[in-house]
Amino acid sequence: DTAVSQTPKYLVTQMGNDKSIKCEQNLGHDTMYWYKQDSKKFLKIMFSYNNKELIINETVPNRFSPKSPDKAHLNLHINSLELGDSAVYFCASNDWSGNTIYFGEGSWLTVV
Amino acid sequence: GQQLNQSPQSMFIQEGEDVSMNCTSSSIFNTWLWYKQDPGEGPVLLIALYKAGELTSNGRLTAQFGITRKDSFLNISASIPSDVGIYFCAGQLSPGGSEKLVFGKGTKLTVNP
Numbered sequence: 760d761t762a763v764s765q766t767p768k769y770l771v772t773q774m775g776n777d778k779s780i781k782c783e784q785n786l787g788h789d790t791m792y793w794y795k796q797d798s799k800k801f802l803k804i805m806f807s808y809n810n811k812e813l814i815i816n817e818t819v820p821n822r823f824s825p826k827s828p829d830k831a832h833l834n835l836h837i838n839s840l841e842l843g844d845s846a847v848y849f850c851a852s853n854d855w856s857g858n859t860i861y862f863g864e865g866s867w868l869t870v871v
Numbered sequence: 872g873q874q875l876n877q878s879p880q881s882m883f884i885q886e887g888e889d890v891s892m893n894c895t896s897s898s899i900f901n902t903w904l905w906y907k908q909d910p911g912e913g914p915v916l917l918i919a920l921y922k923a924g925e926l927t928s929n930g931r932l933t934a935q936f937g938i939t940r941k942d943s944f945l946n947i948s949a950s951i952p953s954d955v956g957i958y959f960c961a962g963q964l965s966p967g968g969s970e971k972l973v974f975g976k977g978t979k980l981t982v983n984p
Binding site: 763799801807851859 | 904908919961979
């Protein structure tokens with residue numbers, strides 16, 4: 760039973776397209792995140808949400824728009840994709856007061 | 872912004888050898904975490920440290936939270952082939968959702984059988 764699941768796992772798309780990545784967690788956590796891992800494997804936070812409310816926004820271009828319909832879901836929509844958006848995007852979750860952040864398996868985005 | 876310096880960047884060792892990697896920061900963290908990432912997977916938490924000076928073990932893994940709160944190390948004893956992967960340190964000012972995790976750049980471990 761996957762705790763943090765994200766779809767799709769692989770996505771190849773052309774520059775200029777709009778795409779979404781979906782994330783769901785079944786852990787009952789109230790905080791969810793999006794992290795980006797670049798080609799050098801560097802992990803950097805993009806957003807965090809607590810109970811559908813945006814908490815952290817790390818100077819991410821406004822082409823990236825997270826949406827949290829409920830506390831178990833945090834989707835990432837990307838407009839006008841650019842080559843530099845190619846990366847692995849990880850969804851994660853934890854309790855607001857919790858110490859353990861659980862990561863999904865990642866979504867490999869390739870923009871051509 | 873806060874940065875973590877993780878070293879070494881990569882390691883090539885023989886099965887059975889011990890491994891040591893560390894992380895240093897220019898600023899204080901109150902929580903240190905060590906994650907492992909297998910190819911094609913997300914990072915998985917190995918050890919979490921919450922107090923300066925704390926030494927914690929998880930099987931063959933041992934990690935310590937530095938006294939200055941600006942560093943941490945991870946040791947792996949008697950390495951085995953399945954230890955292969957990328958190990959990340961991460962620091963957090965305080966546990967929970969209000970503070971972001973800052974990650975090191977990772978140590979890529981290769982274990983030769």
